[in-house]
Structures are given as C-alpha cells and as structure tokens.
Amino acid sequence: MNALMKFLESYLMPIAGRIAEMKHLQAVRDGIILAMPLIIIGSFFLIVASLPIPGYEEFMAGIFGDAWKEKVLYPVGATFDIMALIAGFGVAYRLAERYKIDSLSAGAISVAAFLLATPYKTMFTPPGGKEALEVGDVIPVTLMGSKGLFVAMIIAIFSTEIYRRIIQRNFVIKLPDGVPPNVSASFVALIPAFVVLTVVWLIRIGIEQTSFESIHNIIGKWLSAPLSAFGGSLIGTLIAVVLVHLLWTTGLHGGALVNTVMKPIWLALMDENRAVFQASPNAELPNVITMQFLDLWIYVGGSGATLALVVWMVIRARSQQMKSLGKLSIGAGIFNINEPVIFGMPVVMNPILFIPFIITPVVLVIISYFAMSTGLVARPNGVAAPFTTPILISGYLATGGKISGSILQLVNFLVALAIYYPFFRLWDKQKLKEENQEATGG
Numbered sequence: 001m002n003a004l005m006k007f008l009e010s011y012l013m014p015i016a017g018r019i020a021e022m023k024h025l026q027a028v029r030d031g032i033i034l035a036m037p038l039i040i041i042g043s044f045f046l047i048v049a050s051l052p053i054p055g056y057e058e059f060m061a062g063i064f065g066d067a068w069k070e071k072v073l074y075p076v077g078a079t080f081d082i083m084a085l086i087a088g089f090g091v092a093y094r095l096a097e098r099y100k101i102d103s104l105s106a107g108a109i110s111v112a113a114f115l116l117a118t119p120y121k122t123m124f125t126p127p128g129g130k131e132a133l134e135v136g137d138v139i140p141v142t143l144m145g146s147k148g149l150f151v152a153m154i155i156a157i158f159s160t161e162i163y164r165r166i167i168q169r170n171f172v173i174k175l176p177d178g179v180p181p182n183v184s185a186s187f188v189a190l191i192p193a194f195v196v197l198t199v200v201w202l203i204r205i206g207i208e209q210t211s212f213e214s215i216h217n218i219i220g221k222w223l224s225a226p227l228s229a230f231g232g233s234l235i236g237t238l239i240a241v242v243l244v245h246l247l248w249t250t251g252l253h254g255g256a257l258v259n260t261v262m263k264p265i266w267l268a269l270m271d272e273n274r275a276v277f278q279a280s281p282n283a284e285l286p287n288v289i290t291m292q293f294l295d296l297w298i299y300v301g302g303s304g305a306t307l308a309l310v311v312w313m314v315i316r317a318r319s320q321q322m323k324s325l326g327k328l329s330i331g332a333g334i335f336n337i338n339e340p341v342i343f344g345m346p347v348v349m350n351p352i353l354f355i356p357f358i359i360t361p362v363v364l365v366i367i368s369y370f371a372m373s374t375g376l377v378a379r380p381n382g383v384a385a386p387f388t389t390p391i392l393i394s395g396y397l398a399t400g401g402k403i404s405g406s407i408l409q410l411v412n413f414l415v416a417l418a419i420y421y422p423f424f425r426l427w428d429k430q431k432l433k434e435e436n437q438e439a440t441g442g
Contacts, residue, residue, distance in 0.1 A: 023098045024157055029260040031091030031156065032267070035083050036384070039267075042079030043384040046274065049073050050281050052401030076278065080271060081145045087264075088114050088152030095160045101167050105189035109163055110156040112193070113200045117155060117215050118143050143216055146271035149264050150227075151219050155200070162199065163192040224268070231265035232289050234369050241298065241361050248303055248342060249354040255303055266291040274382020281400055285379040288372045292380035295336075295387040296394045297368045297405075300413050302338030304357040305364060307391075308416035310341060312424045319431035335388040345427075352430075356423045363419065364412045371408055378402035 049072040060068045092110030096103035122140040143151075166172065173187045204215065212218045230236040240262050247254030270290035276283050301307020310333040313326025322345075329340040347353045371377040378399035385394045391409040399405030 023095060025257075025260045027091050027095035027098065027157070027160075028153055028264075029256060030094040031089075031153070032087050032263055034090030034093075035086040038079040038086060039083065039384045040386055042076045043382075045072055045075040046278060046383055047397060049076075050277070050400060052281075073278065077141070080274060081141050083145045083267070083271065084148035084152035085111060085114070085144050087149060088156045091153050091156035092160045095157060096164070099160075099164045101164055102185050102189060105185060105193070106160045106163050109189065109193045109196050110152075110159045113159045113196055114148070114152050114155045115139070116197055116200050117151065117204055118148065119214050119216075146268040147220070147224075148216060149268055150224050151216050153264065154219065159196045159200070162196050163189070166192040166195060227265050228268060231262055232269050232287055234289075234365070237289050237294075237365055237369070238362060241294075241365055242358060245304060245354075245358040245361060249348060249350075249357065251343075251348045263291065266294065270380070270382050270384070272382075273380060277381040277383075277400060281381075285381060288369055288379055290380050290382070292383070292385065292398045293368065293372075296380070296385060296389070296391075296398050297409060297412055298361050298364045299336060299387070300364070300391055300409065300416060301333045302336050303342070303361070304338070304347065305360045305412070305416040306338040306341045306347070306357070307333045307336075308360070308413060309345075309353075309356075309420045309424060310338075311417065312420060313428075316424070317428050319428050319435055321431050321435065322428050334390050336390075337388065350427075352423055352427050356420045360416050360419045363415060367412065367415065368408060377404040377408045380405075 049069050057069070064071070088110050089107040093103045093107040096106035118140065120139055121134055121136045122138055122142070142148075167188070171191060173190055175184045175187055207213065207215055207218065212221075231240070240258050244254035244258045247257055266289065269287040270292060273285040273287050273290060276285055299305060301310065310326055310329045313322045314330055317323045317326055325340070325344050329338070329344070332338065332340055342348060345353065347357050368377075372379045380398045381400040383398050383400070385397045389397070391413060392406040395405035395407075395409040396403065
C-alpha cells in the first residue's frame with residue numbers, strides 16, 4: 001500500500017498538476033460551466049411540459065389550449081439549442097482572461113468564427129412529405145446545440161490563439177488617448193478579428209471542395225463520434241471514474257480535471273436523450289451514460305459516493321473526531337457536497353479509505369449501467385437536475401417521473417453503505433485508539 005501511495009505521489013500528482021495548470025483545459029472547463037445554468041432552466045420547463053400525472057395534459061390543454069406544450073417548450077429550445085454558441089463564447093472568454101487580453105472581444109470573435117464555419121442550410125421535411133428537402137439561408141439549430149459543441153470549443157481556442165498572438169505583437173490599430181476605452185478596444189480588435197475570420201473563411205472554402213463539405217462533418221467523424229463511443233461505453237466510463245478518484249486521493253480535484261475532457265461528451269449524449277424525450281416522452285432513449293448518470297446515480301453524496309460514509313459516521317462512530325465530522329458533513333452530503341469528508345476525514349492520501357473511495361463508484365457504475373441497459377430502470381431523459389439535488393428526488397426527475405430511477409439510487413446507496421462499512425470501522429477504531437492514548441497520556 002505504501003508503495004502505491006509513493007507511486008501516486010511521485011508520478012501521478014506531478015502529471016495531474018501540470019494538466020491542471022493548462023490554460024486551454026481550464027478554459028474549456030470554465031466555458032462549459034457558462035452554459036449550465038441555462039440548461040438547468042431549460043430542464044425545468046421540460047419537466048413542466050412532461051409531468052407524469054394522469055390527466056395532466058388534458059387539464060393543461062383545457063386551460064391554455066391544445067398548443068400549450070409547444071409554448072412551454074419555447075425556453076427549452078432557447079437554452080439547449082444554443083449550447084455550442086454559449087460554450088464557444090465562454091471558452092474564448094476564459095482563455096482570453098488567462099492571457100490578460102480583452103475577453104469580450106475574444107468571445108465575440110469566436111462566435112462569429114463559429115457561425116462562419118457553419119453552413120447556413122438544414123434539412124426540412126414538409127408536413128405530409130416523405131422526403132427531407134435542403135433549405136438554405138437558415139442557421140441550422142442542431143449545430144448550435146450539442147452537435148456543434150466540439151466545433152465551437154475548437155474554434156474558440158483557435159480564434160483566441162490567433163487573436164492573442166496578434167495583440168501581443170502589437171499589430172493593432174491604436175487610437176489617440178482621448179478616445180473612450182470601449183471605442184479604442186473595438187478598434188484594437190479590428191485587425192485580429194479580420195485575420196481570424198479570413199482564416200476561418202479560407203478553411204471553410206477549402207473543406208467545401210472535399211467530400212466532407214464542412215468542418216462539422218470532419219469533427220463529427222474524426223473526433224465527436226469516437227469520443228462519444230468511448231465516453232458512452234461501460235469501459236470508457238469506468239476508466240474515467242477510476243481516474244477521477246485516483247486524482248482525488250492525491251488531493252487534486254479529479255472531477256474538474258477528468259470532466260474537462262469527458263463533460264462535453266456526456267453533455268452531448270445527455271442532449272441526444274433530451275431531444276428524443278422531448279419529441280416522444282415514451283420513446284426508448286438512446287444513451288445510458290450521460291452527465292446525469294454520473295452525477296445522480298454514481299456520485300451519491302459527491303465523488304466516491306461518500307454519503308454512505310457520512311451516515312456511518314453519524315450513527316456508528318465511536319471516536320469523537322468521527323462523530324463531530326459526521327455531524328458537520330451530513331447536511332452538505334445530502335446535497336452531494338463532500339469536500340469536508342475528503343479533506344477532513346481525510347480520504348486524501350489515506351491508504352485505508354481510498355480503497356472504498358475508488359471501488360464504490362466502480363461498482364455503482366456497473367450496477368447502474370446494467371440496470372438501465374436491460375430496461376429494468378428508466379434511462380436519464382436529458383433533464384439536467386442540479387447535482388446538488390438530493391437522491392430519490394433527482395432520480396425521479398431525471399427519468400421523467402419514473403420511480404425506478406429513485407429505487408436505483410436507493411439501491412446504490414445501500415451498496416455503498418455495505419462497501420464502506422468495514423473500512424469505516426477500521427478507521428474509526430484507529431481514531432478511537434489515538435484519542436484514548438491522548439486521554440491517558442500514552
């Protein structure tokens with residue numbers, strides 16, 4: 001065990017630390033967060049439009065008319081369907097902040113470049129028609145949402161890097177000192193914006209001469225599809241979960257590091273389920289593993305499913321340290337916040353507790369995946385219930401009002417209780433012994 005801890009300290013921590021300091025990964029992480037409040041708001045309206053109450057739709061139609069659901073879903077389109085636009089702006093903004101250059105201009109240039117790289121056409125099937133027709137001069141909504149997420153992030157980094165290099169070489173238009181700062185800043189961004197948009201324009205023209213036709217098709221085939229296949233698989237998820245918890249045991253925020261890469265994948269898979277559920281609430285959803293799968297069924301109480309550990313501290317701890325920590329942590333743990341446990345118990349660099357801390361989520365992934373893939377439990381429907389929503393409630397909401405979602409959360413919690421118990425007893429016994437020795441002066 002000591003050899004493993006030494007290995008983690010010597011090799012994993014330095015590598016993870018360097019990754020954590022990478023500006024581009026930090027920008028991607030923080031940029032996606034910008035879209036999350038909108039997604040949660042859209043999820044609220046999706047829940048209102050699809051409440052699983054007998055007679056609910058007829059009741060609403062009687063009051064607001066037959067088109068009530070369509071109108072309730074307006075905010076869903078205005079939030080989920082612009083995910084890529086918001087995230088692209090956010091990534092460019094945060095990256096520019098780290099370079100200490102004008103972040104608003106960087107974000108605006110990124111959005112313009114993303115739209116320039118996107119073909120203004122979509123497929124449309126007329127009412128009663130059998131074949132889809134190509135319609136031009138329209139912004140394709142599907143590419144503004146999760147399907148365009150990877151393209152938006154790549155262009156955000158690309159455009160901001162060009163913008164940054166031109167600014168740092170001072171190749172800009174400078175106005176006299178008496179000009180208002182906001183006007184001066186817009187002219188400073190003029191040459192970088194022209195260069196960025198010209199480069200993206202030339203890239204688009206070049207790609208249109210190939211069979212791919214657009215950068216969206218290239219990214220979709222060579223990046224989005226392989227990553228989605230990996231992130232949506234049981235093996236890929238297990239690898240990600242193990243990495244998250246290995247990093248946590250060294251004191252690094254494993255979720256923040258791993259989710260920088262995985263969160264765009266899981267958000268895209270979540271949105272696929274959302275689109276299917278929105279079109280037909282009773283249809284079979286395509287994906288088991290989404291962002292909600294991890295947040296609501298695996299991380300019960302936070303990373304490591306530590307709510308079970310907190311409960312044991314509250315009801316069975318004999319040492320005063322564990323009793324006090326349990327009382328302090330139970331409130332936060334119910335809302336899936338577990339830093340008090342990870343750093344207070346601690347789990348970090350603790351060879352006894354990091355075993356169940358890693359094993360528990362791995363077991364829960366396997367149980368939850370097979371329960372959902374076999375149809376025993378409803379799959380997450382794309383509703384982005386906040387990760388702080390307590391268990392049972394979140395499982396019910398995220399499956400479209402299916403009680404099986406709550407039951408699986410309860411089962412996972414009981415499994416976590418069973419796994420943590422012997423390790424908790426061992427650690428509690430050790431702390432009690434230390435307290436007795438201090439009390440007797442031994």
